[in-house]
Amino acid sequence: MSKNNAMPGFMLNAVGHYVPESMVEPIDKQRDQLVKELLSKATDVKSALVEFKNSAFADIAAFIELSAEEYNTKVGGKKGNVTLYSFDGQYKVQFAVAEKIKFDERLQVAKNLIDECIKAWSEGSSPEIQVLVQSAFETDKEGNLNHGRILSLRRYAIKDERWQRAMLAISESIQVVGSKQYVRFYQRREGTDQYDAISLDFASV
Structure with a gap:
């Protein structure tokens, strides 16, 4: 039964x-x-x-x-990254496509090169810089890397040749494995040019 x-x-x-x-x-x-x-x-x-x-x-x-x-x-x-406004400007709809990325084996090459840099700089670099770089490769409870922290390393203007090769390895290790579409709705706050999101999240209403 x-x-x-x-x-x-x-x-x-x-x-x-x-x-x-x-x-x-x-x-x-x-x-x-x-x-x-x-x-x-x-x-x-x-x-x-x-x-x-x-x-x-x-x-x-x-x-x-x-x-x-x-x-x-x-x-x-693929359609994406479009913002549509109502004629009176009171409302807008944002449509976006976010790419899902993964890193291939070259990320490990980058990590090894960065480790070499950290070791070579250990006497002359601040502990804060070392912690910042090392934390970029930490994983969450599910073992996933924080893509944003890894990619943010490329912003540092460090001239060390090993660092430059590491940043190249990071860039070339990026693989787009999919995408996800989003649509968000906004209403203009009265008397301002600021827009407030119209939440469709049950926990936010």
């Missing part, structure tokens, strides 16, 4: 046993009913958000194509 189809007069518990309803406390029945009602509504809201998201992406893509037709041209490739 399916867990979703309990026998009449029984309730299925968390370990898969059928318990006579007469043996279930009223408060437990009410809790069960409340949780299932809320989950049903949450599922409906999620479905509506997915439908809206897909519709928004399609509508924006269609508008970009329509705008391009005004100039007898077509927009090739």
Whole structure:
């Protein structure tokens, strides 16, 4: 018998046993009913958000194509990084494509070169610089690298030849492995030129 189809007069518990309803406390029945009602509504809201998201992406893509037709041209490739404003400037919609990147084996080459630099500089460089560089390669609890911290190392104007080769290795190790589309909505704050995001995050409303 399916867990979703309990026998009449029984309730299925968390370990898969059928318990006579007469043996279930009223408060437990009410809790069960409340949780299932809320989950049903949450599922409906999620479905509506997915439908809206897909519709928004399609509508924006269609508008970009329509705008391009005004100039007898077509927009090739992936659409992205577009901001659309309402005529009165009160609202804007931002559509963006964020690339997902990974580093290949050359990142380890870069790390080895940086370690050589740190070792050579140990007597003359400040501890803060050493900690900053080393922390760029620390991983989170899931073992993932912080891409932003690694890429930020390229901003330092360090002339050491090994450092320069390390930065080249970092740049060449970057691999684009996918992309993700985002759409965000904003409303202008009254009397200003600042825009506030219209949050669709359940925790933020």
